[in-house]
Amino acid sequence: MxxxxxxxxxxxxxxxxxxxxxxxxxxxxxxxxxxxxxPKLGSYLVYKTDCIVEGVHYLAEDRPALVARKALCRNLSDxxxxxxxxxxxxxxxxxxPEKPVRYWTAFYRGLGKTAQRFGLGIVGGEVSRSRQAAIxxxxxxxxxxxxxxxxxxxxxxxxxxxTGKLGGSFxxxxxxxxxxxxxxxxxxxxxxxxxxMMDISDGLGSDLPRLARLSxxxxxxxxxxxxxxxxxTIEQAIRDGEDYELxxxxxxxxxxELREKWPFTKTPLTExxxxxxxxxxxxxxxxxxxxxxxxxxKKAS
Amino acid sequence: MxxxxxxxxxxxxxxxxxxxxxxxxxxxxxxxxxxxxxPKLGSYLVYKTDCIVEGVHYLAEDRPALVARKALCRNLSDxxxxxxxxxxxxxxxxxxPEKPVRYWTAFYRGLGKTAQRFGLGIVGGEVSRSRQAAIxxxxxxxxxxxxxxxxxxxxxxxxxxxTGKLGGSFxxxxxxxxxxxxxxxxxxxxxxxxxxMMDISDGLGSDLPRLARLSxxxxxxxxxxxxxxxxxTIEQAIRDGEDYELxxxxxxxxxxELREKWPFTKTPLTExxxxxxxxxxxxxxxxxxxxxxxxxxKKAS
Numbered sequence: 001m002x003x004x005x006x007x008x009x010x011x012x013x014x015x016x017x018x019x020x021x022x023x024x025x026x027x028x029x030x031x032x033x034x035x036x037x038x039p040k041l042g043s044y045l046v047y048k049t050d051c052i053v054e055g056v057h058y059l060a061e062d063r064p065a066l067v068a069r070k071a072l073c074r075n076l077s078d079x080x081x082x083x084x085x086x087x088x089x090x091x092x093x094x095x096x097p098e099k100p101v102r103y104w105t106a107f108y109r110g111l112g113k114t115a116q117r118f119g120l121g122i123v124g125g126e127v128s129r130s131r132q133a134a135i136x137x138x139x140x141x142x143x144x145x146x147x148x149x150x151x152x153x154x155x156x157x158x159x160x161x162x163t164g165k166l167g168g169s170f171x172x173x174x175x176x177x178x179x180x181x182x183x184x185x186x187x188x189x190x191x192x193x194x195x196x197m198m199d200i201s202d203g204l205g206s207d208l209p210r211l212a213r214l215s216x217x218x219x220x221x222x223x224x225x226x227x228x229x230x231x232x233t234i235e236q237a238i239r240d241g242e243d244y245e246l247x248x249x250x251x252x253x254x255x256x257e258l259r260e261k262w263p264f265t266k267t268p269l270t271e272x273x274x275x276x277x278x279x280x281x282x283x284x285x286x287x288x289x290x291x292x293x294x295x296x297x298k299k300a301s
Numbered sequence: 302m303x304x305x306x307x308x309x310x311x312x313x314x315x316x317x318x319x320x321x322x323x324x325x326x327x328x329x330x331x332x333x334x335x336x337x338x339x340p341k342l343g344s345y346l347v348y349k350t351d352c353i354v355e356g357v358h359y360l361a362e363d364r365p366a367l368v369a370r371k372a373l374c375r376n377l378s379d380x381x382x383x384x385x386x387x388x389x390x391x392x393x394x395x396x397x398p399e400k401p402v403r404y405w406t407a408f409y410r411g412l413g414k415t416a417q418r419f420g421l422g423i424v425g426g427e428v429s430r431s432r433q434a435a436i437x438x439x440x441x442x443x444x445x446x447x448x449x450x451x452x453x454x455x456x457x458x459x460x461x462x463x464t465g466k467l468g469g470s471f472x473x474x475x476x477x478x479x480x481x482x483x484x485x486x487x488x489x490x491x492x493x494x495x496x497x498m499m500d501i502s503d504g505l506g507s508d509l510p511r512l513a514r515l516s517x518x519x520x521x522x523x524x525x526x527x528x529x530x531x532x533x534t535i536e537q538a539i540r541d542g543e544d545y546e547l548x549x550x551x552x553x554x555x556x557x558e559l560r561e562k563w564p565f566t567k568t569p570l571t572e573x574x575x576x577x578x579x580x581x582x583x584x585x586x587x588x589x590x591x592x593x594x595x596x597x598x599k600k601a602s
Contacts, residue, residue: 010511027345031515032451033382033499034349036444039340044328047424048335049391049439053431081334090350092437094395123348130354132432136393138350138439143337150333198334210311214332 004104004129005097013127016104019112023088023121035123037088037140044143046084050074051136058176060133064103065110066176067135072114074201075139076180077244081199082148083189084141086182088121091137094130118182149189149248154196154215156277158249161258163267166204167232169242174229178244184264185246193258197248203241211247212275221273249275305405305430306398314428317405320413324389324422336424338389338441345444347385351375352437359477361434365404366411367477368436373415375502376440377481378545382500383449384490385442387483389422392438395431419483450490450549455497455516457578459550462559464568467505468533470543475530479545485565486547494559498549504542512548513576522574550576 004012013031022029028036039045052074054060058067072089079086091111093104115122120139163184169175181199188194196215200207204226212219226237250258255271262269305313314332323330329337340346353375355361359368373390380387392412394405416423421440464485470476482500489495497516501508505527513520527538551559556572563570 028449028451032453033379034347034385034442036383036449036451037346037348039346042342045338045340045346045441046335047338047389047391047441049393049425049427049437051393051395051427051429051437053395053429056430078334082337084335088348090348090439092350092352094352094354094431094435124350126350126352126437128352128354128435129357130395130431130433130435134395134429134431134435136350136352136427136437138391140346140348140441141335148329148337150329150337152333 002101003097004095004099004101007101009127012101016108019108020122021112021116022123025087026121026123029121030124035088037123040142042145044145044148046079046082046141046143046148048075048078049136049138050078051134054133062176064107065113068107068110069114070176071135071137072111072120073178073180073244075137076118076182077199077201079139079141080180080182080185081197081246082143083185084143084148085186086118086120086139086141088123088140089115089137091122091125091135093125094128094134096131096133097129099133147189149194149197151196151198151211151214154211154217154249154275155251156217156275158195158251158275159255159271160208160219160221160247160249160273160275161269161271162200162227162245162247163269164243164245165227165229165268166200166237166243166245167240168229168236169240172229175242180244181246181267184267187263188246188248191261193250193254194248195251197246200243200245200247201241203239204247205238206241207247215275217275218278219273220276225270225272227268227270303402304398305396305400305402308402310428313402317409320409321423322413322417323424326388327422327424330422331425336389338424341443343446345446345449347380347383347442347444347449349376349379350437350439351379352435355434363477365408366414369408369411370415371477372436372438373412373421374479374481374545376438377419377483378500378502380440380442381481381483381486382498382547383444384486385444385449386487387419387421387440387442389424389441390416390438392423392426392436394426394428395435396428397432397434398430400434448490450495450498452497452499452512452515455512455518455550455576456552457518457576459496459552459576460556460572461520461522461548461550461574461576463501463528463546463548463571463573465544465546466528466530466569467501467538467544467546468541469530469537470541473530476543481545482547482568485568488564489547489549492562494551494555495549496552498547501544501546501548502542504540505548506539507542508548516576518576519579520574521577526571526573528569528571
């Protein structure tokens with residue numbers, strides 16, 4: 001079994017990029033100094049980077065194809081939260097030299113498969129050595145002009161919603177297999193239901209305060225209303241993170257219409273509370289220690 | 302002196318992004334799920350990522366502002382090699398938790414300064430922990446439609462040129478302070494002098510064969526013609542790498558015109574050889590061991 005330091009970089013890169021779809025609108029893909037892309041005329045770009053580190057965001061024994069899937073899907077989840085359509089990714093791998101080449105070929109095969117599924121081109125990247133393996137992804141998406149949702153647009157009184165269910169993502173390994181809510185995010189932006197939106201990556205307890213702060217509001221949630229994965233406590237639904245569900249706010253006068261028109265029969269839609277005028281938020285009794293805890297997962301510590 | 306693991310991620314990120322210019326055409330910068338960008342109508346995008354690892358591409362004792370400069374300028378050099386105009390960057394830092402916060406604030410101050418100098422917006426990023434520090438940058442540039450130069454367009458007989466001088470970059474610390482050849486690259490693309498172009502990052506001995514291979518040509522160089530930094534041998538000029546000069550090819554009938562019109566009086570322009578028909582290249586006697594050596598610097602080993 002060959003190790004990474006037993007092959008030539010150019011040969012390795014050539015072998016790896018074989019698995020990658022170039023994507024639509026790609027005039028020049030991986031292999032030159034830069035990729036050349038042709039965005040749709042008049043569209044805006046959404047642009048995001050995210051990285052995962054072995055031993056922090058995934059384990060050395062996780063299947064490489066699933067690690068690749070997670071590396072892409074975390075970024076896709078952010079694109080979803082703006083209502084964007086994913087287009088082009090760059091993927092950098094940092095690897096200890098003793099990792100088997102086989103690990104990274106399996107990783108790239110998974111990368112290609114996931115990219116294909118979400119209509120994404122992978123148009124370049126980088127390989128470098130490091131003591132700890134890590135994967136960094138940068139992603140460009142597109143937006144029809146003016147149809148995007150930030151974290152800042154929420155107003156006091158707006159109802160807070162989440163898609164799907166929360167809690168237990170790491171333990172159940174859902175963090176490797178979740179489906180980013182792209183269609184839901186695009187629909188919410190297009191139909192202009194969401195006044196503010198973000199994805200839940202660090203946990204509701206960390207992410208909701210961020211959305212509220214940027215919307216200059218407080219929030220009040222009903223803990224018992226939180227949609228939970230089987231076997232998860234309210235505490236886990238608030239704290240675990242890695243849910244990759246959408247968290248968004250809707251003006252009260254549009255809530256009935258949202259419920260009526262929601263076309264995603266397989267994606268639960270749950271009202272969990274409301275934004276409030278007071279920025280000194282009403283944190284449900286007993287949960288303040290979660291609402292103030294640091295996200296274990298993204299914290300640089 | 303505070304360590305990275307003694308501050309909250311949100312506070313750290315807020316402190317760091319204060320130093321960053323958002324750049325022109327940025328509708329929404331760092332701080333949301335994604336950045337939102339408005340490219341110039343009808344322009345193409347150039348898209349590139351590159352990463353540097355502590356102990357591989359720079360040293361722990363190098364000034365953080367210069368490390369930041371290098372992290373951006375390596376990418377800018379690739380944008381230059383396509384004839385692109387840099388626009389928006391995302392910057393990810395991986396850091397051991399015990400690094401002082403002060404290191405990264407100095408890094409971001411340097412990042413802001415370099416971005417400003419090159420008219421670049423820094424519109425997002427990511428912070429994560431890792432045993433070995435590393436910085437990953439993704440960069441979007443713009444191109445006027447159809448005016449870009451790849452590595453593939455060279456033809457047998459085209460003369461090979463380099464800008465500036467080669468060799469000794471790491472030893473002289475020029476690898477931290479070089480100026481990416483953006484204006485030169487844009488001019489060469491715009492005036493359509495260059496049939497193929499790339500930047501020299503791994504060393505002429507590694508990079509020229511790549512350009513030749515993609516242009517389906519061989520090459521012949523005159524070693525004694527190589528422009529060298531003071532004190533450097535021909536060997537070093539071929540092998541050292543990290544020059545970040547432009548390597549490009551020009552049809553013979555346009556060489557005189559190029560020399561006459563070259564407007565960059567401070568940037569030496571040197572003809573070093575020609576592309577040849579034979580793909581079994583004439584490697585100058587005595588240098589074949591360099592032409593086949595792996596780039597020390599980017600190799601995943």
